[in-house]
Ligand SMILES: O=C(O)COP(=O)(O)O
């Protein structure tokens with residue numbers, strides 16, 4: 001057990017992209033459709049991966065800047081991207097190994113679960129439903145649910161409020177420095193998975209209370 005996780009935890013706030021579901025294929029396919037529609041060159045998977053985690057606006061702006069597209073293409077790009085994503089959500093995405101076991105074990109401990117993502121809420125709820133994960137989460141909040149997104153602590157604090165748990169008793173589990181920074185600033189303990197997207201940087205270099213290779217490894221780190 002890690003010292004920072006020694007308190008009894010009542011809830012967990014879990015990130016979606018890169019933590020529960022590997023959605024890189026969905027992002028890449030929707031961006032390909034957008035770039036084709038804008039007559040811009042496509043970008044490689046690793047470039048897309050490095051931009052995931054800060055919401056759709058950031059992703060689209062970063063990709064358009066990467067290919068050197070004029071800034072006034074943004075609105076058309078946004079519309080095309082949203083249409084494409086809505087049509088393919090979940091098709092090129094897979095639940096990571098260990099996720100279903102980890103979630104079942106946390107629920108068996110009586111922990112309440114919320115999903116908090118920077119992805120638009122509509123896409124997040126649809127994806128969880130398509131992958132059979134929706135019934136596990138009491139609340140689902142997307143990047144458009146609150147005035148600010150992670151790494152700001154606001155969405156984490158609001159999610160704690162919705163669950164009715166204090167930040168100190170609410171574990172955040174994510175895959176990137178955005179999750180860790182938001183959790184730290186909110187006063188929540190935080191674990192990071194080692195398999196997700198962290199802007200092309202090693203996740204173990206991010207300040208967190210621990211790192212897990214699988215969500216199935218989380219319960220062993222918590223106090224009985
Ligand atoms: O950037 C996104 O849209 C998804 O980010 P997430 O890791 O918060 O789910």
Ligand SMILES: [Mg+2]
Nearest residue numbers: 015017018175
């Ligand atoms: Mg993530």
